[in-house]
Each structure stands twice: as structure tokens, then as C-alpha cells.
Amino acid sequence: EPEVTQTPSHQVTQMGQEVILRCVPISNHLYFYWYRQILGQKVEFLVSFYNNEISEKSEIFDDQFSVERPDGSNFTLKIRSTKLEDSAMYFCASSVGPYNEQFFGPGTRLTVL
Amino acid sequence: ELKVEQNPLFLSMQEGKNYTIYCNYSTTSDRLYWYRQDPGKSLESLFVLLSNGAVKQEGRLMASLDTKARLSTLHITAAVHDLSATYFCAVDMTGTASKLTFGTGTRLQVTL
Numbered sequence: 001e002p003e004v005t006q007t008p009s010h011q012v013t014q015m016g017q018e019v020i021l022r023c024v025p026i027s028n029h030l031y032f033y034w035y036r037q038i039l040g041q042k043v044e045f046l047v048s049f050y051n052n053e054i055s056e057k058s059e060i061f062d063d064q065f066s067v068e069r070p071d072g073s074n075f076t077l078k079i080r081s082t083k084l085e086d087s088a089m090y091f092c093a094s095s096v097g098p099y100n101e102q103f104f105g106p107g108t109r110l111t112v113l
Numbered sequence: 114e115l116k117v118e119q120n121p122l123f124l125s126m127q128e129g130k131n132y133t134i135y136c137n138y139s140t141t142s143d144r145l146y147w148y149r150q151d152p153g154k155s156l157e158s159l160f161v162l163l164s165n166g167a168v169k170q171e172g173r174l175m176a177s178l179d180t181k182a183r184l185s186t187l188h189i190t191a192a193v194h195d196l197s198a199t200y201f202c203a204v205d206m207t208g209t210a211s212k213l214t215f216g217t218g219t220r221l222q223v224t225l
Contacts, residue, residue: 033212043156043201045212056212091155098211099144099163104156 002026004105006092012111013082021077021108023092032075033093033102034067036060043091049075050098082112115140117204119216127224129191134219136185136202145185146203146213147176156201160187192223 005024013019025032034046048055049067066078075094079086089109093102116139126132136145144163148156160169162178162185169176173196175188185202199220205211 035213042217043203043213043215045214048212058212099205101146101158101161102213103158104148106155 004092004094004103006090006105006108008108009106010109010111012113015084015112016081019079019082019110021079021090021092021110023075023077023105024073025075025092025094026103027073029094029096029103031055031095031098031100031102032067032069033095034077035091035093035104036088037091037107038088046077046090079110082110084112086110087112115142115204115206115214117202117214117216119200119202119219121219122217123220123222125222125224126189126192128193131191132189134187134189134200134221136187136216138183138185138202138204138214138216140206141180141183142204142206143180144205144211145178146205147185147187148201148203148215150199150201150218152199159200189221192221194223194225197221197223 007022032049035043037043045058047057047061064080068076089107091107092105095102118137120135147159150156160176165180167178173190178185199218201218202216203213205213
């Protein structure tokens with residue numbers, strides 16, 4: 001069964017460093033999302049992406065964040081200068097259409113020291 | 114701003130018992146989703162409810178949606194230990210490439 005994959009599973013970085021989180025959505029899906037979950041808290045929307053551009057973004061998704069689909073399969077989230085409060089689990093998700101079920105990847109745990 | 118609230122936040126129940134988790138949301142939406150999350154793991158889709166009155170069942174779990182009351186319920190019948198997890202409801206609003214707004218989550222612990 002097709003699934004969303006994410007790499008790395010765990011990333012440790014120093015404050016101020018740039019990180020890139022990678023996702024491979026399900027192949028016939030057209031809508032892509034990033035969410036994050038701070039430990040023990042609820043899942044928060046970051047950004048949605050369709051047709052090679054951002055559809056919607058949350059207040060969390062400030063200028064430090066960017067997303068890209070560099071080729072036909074990968075979908076990346078870049079944090080330019082990480083802060084301590086960026087430590088969280090980041091989930092990528094994809095869906096066939098805008099009102100369809102979103103399938104989540106296994107997540108990348110980001111730890112900022 | 115769409116708000117999604119779940120209760121209870123934590124539920125400890127014995128095997129064999131029944132219970133209901135509630136999910137309330139603040140603005141009009143016709144689509145509601147239930148996800149399960151095991152500790153340290155990803156979100157597993159359980160149910161997609163796409164219209165008022167929708168009811169779906171899978172094993173010991175049954176979900177329903179009342180869009181007029183802005184309420185969804187997840188009913189657990191004869192709980193077993195394997196159902197121990199955190200359950201999230203999520204709502205999306207009309208629009209292109211909808212984002213999901215998640216509830217606070219209900220941590221379910223089923224004791225033997």
C-alpha cells in the first residue's frame with residue numbers, strides 16, 4: 001500500500017542552523033501539507049502546497065520557513081535559522097484532492113539545542 | 114478562527130467497557146476526520162465523515178457527525194487494551210487545499 005515517507009526520522013541541530021526536512025508524498029497525490037506537533041500537544045497546520053505554490057500558511061509559517069517541490073517526487077520543508085521553540089515532530093501529509101483524506105508520514109523529530 | 118475541542122482529554126477505562134469521546138467545533142464544516150496516534154508514531158486515519166448524519170464503524174469504534182450541532186462522537190464498544198492511544202478529531206473548512214484543524218486529543222488508556 002502506498003505511503004508517505006519522511007527523512008530523516010530524527011534531526012538534531014544547533015540553534016541558528018538551517019535544516020531541511022524531506023518528504024515523498026504518495027505518487028498520485030496532488031496536495032501536500034506540513035504539520036508540526038510539539039511534544040504532548042495537538043497537531044498544528046503549517047502550510048499547504050498545490051500546483052507548485054503555497055495555497056495556505058499559518059501564522060507559525062513565518063519567513064524562516066519555506067517549502068519546495070524540487071522534483072516530481074520530493075517535498076521539502078526548510079527552516080533557515082532554527083530556534084529552540086522549533087523543536088517538535090514535523091509531519092508531512094498528502095491527499096488526492098483538497099477535500100480528501102490526508103495521509104500522514106511517520107514524522108521527523110527535530111531537536112534544536 | 115476555527116476551534117476544535119475534545120473531551121475528555123484523558124480517559125482511563127477498563128477492558129470491556131463502553132465510552133464516548135466528544136469533538137466540538139466552532140464554525141460550519143461538513144467534513145470531519147478521526148485519527149489515531151500511538152506514542153511517538155504518526156497519525157493513522159480512522160474515519161472520514163463527509164456529511165451530516167454520517168456514521169461509520171470499524172471494529173469496536175464507531176464515529177458519527179452532526180453538523181447542525183457541530184459535534185462528532187467516537188464511541189468505543191467493549192474496549193480492549195489495543196485501543197490504548199491518543200485519538201484526534203480534525204476539521205477542515207471549505208476552500209481549496211483545506212488545512213486540518215486538530216482537536217486537543219483524547220488520550221485513551223484501557224486497563225486490563
